[in-house]
Amino acid sequence: MNLVIDIGNTVAKVAVFDGFSLLEVVYDSKQNLEHLKDIYHKYHFEKAIVATVIDLSEQVLAQLALLPIPVLWLNEKTPLPVENLYETPQTLGYDRMAAVVAANEQFPGRNILVVDAGTCITYEFVDAEGRYHGGNISPGLQMRFRALHQFTGRLPLVRREGRELPMGKDTETAIRAGVLKGMEYEISGYIMAMKHKYPELLVFLTGGDDFSFDTNLKSIIFADRFLVLKGLNRILNYNNDKI
Ligand SMILES: Nc1ncnc2c1ncn2[C@@H]1O[C@H](COP(=O)(O)OP(=O)(O)O)[C@@H](O)[C@H]1O
Ligand SMILES: CC(C)(COP(=O)(O)O)[C@@H](O)C(=O)NCCC(=O)O
Ligand SMILES: [K+]
Structure with missing residues (x-):
């Protein structure tokens, strides 16, 4: 079994794979992988991969150092099943690369846009x-x-859940619609511009924030919350003989 750990800026994800099939995912805080011990004892792991986009706490580093299996730390030196043309591979966030690897694995030979x-x-x-x-x-x-609240004198911190209008009728609905529509139009804009250039483009949508789309666009999108974890697992298997 493979132990796959993706530490993001908000949440750490810990996943269990048997070959290429995903058995379980748990969400932990990024300061403390509180479920790691339980997960570790529940399965028989052979190897692990860790990808992080933050500097890890002493606690997390100690937890990972105690793992009695080989651990692949994903970085610019890790061999990958895709070619990396990023000009600064040492500054790339490897969660991004993992999502790309998973999308390319599912549809090799296709042009793909991944939105995380x-x-x-x-x-x-x-x-x-x-x-x-x-x-x-x-x-x-x-x-x-948070930015709208923090960088203004009068804008409240609005929650995602609540009344949704196409055009706001008060401060709260104006902010909520502004943020949600802004994201939707931004994502749709990328899809439309890229489809213009690559008519056969495939689109993957992943990440913790799922949101509603125009049905037109929805039909061409593959939504997969676990794309990054699947890509990390693929990279771990790809490096099987090297760790
Ligand atoms: N249980 C949850 N805990 C924290 N954030 C959640 C949860 N469910 C959904 N979210 C949303 O998912 C986002 C985090 O998504 P994720 O892709 O895991 O981020 P990252 O990889 O940057 O840590 C948060 O900004 C939040 O809006
Ligand atoms: C762009 C990101 C902040 C995204 O992080 P996430 O939203 O997954 O927490 C992360 O991939 C990162 O820190 N990247 C480094 C800069 C780069 O990719 O060029
Ligand atoms: K992201």
């Missing part, structure tokens, strides 16, 4: 020849709500 809506929204492009060209980074859902 987590703490940030990331847009990745991998072409039909399996080359990762890079992509863009923009603020995620909670970050947008």
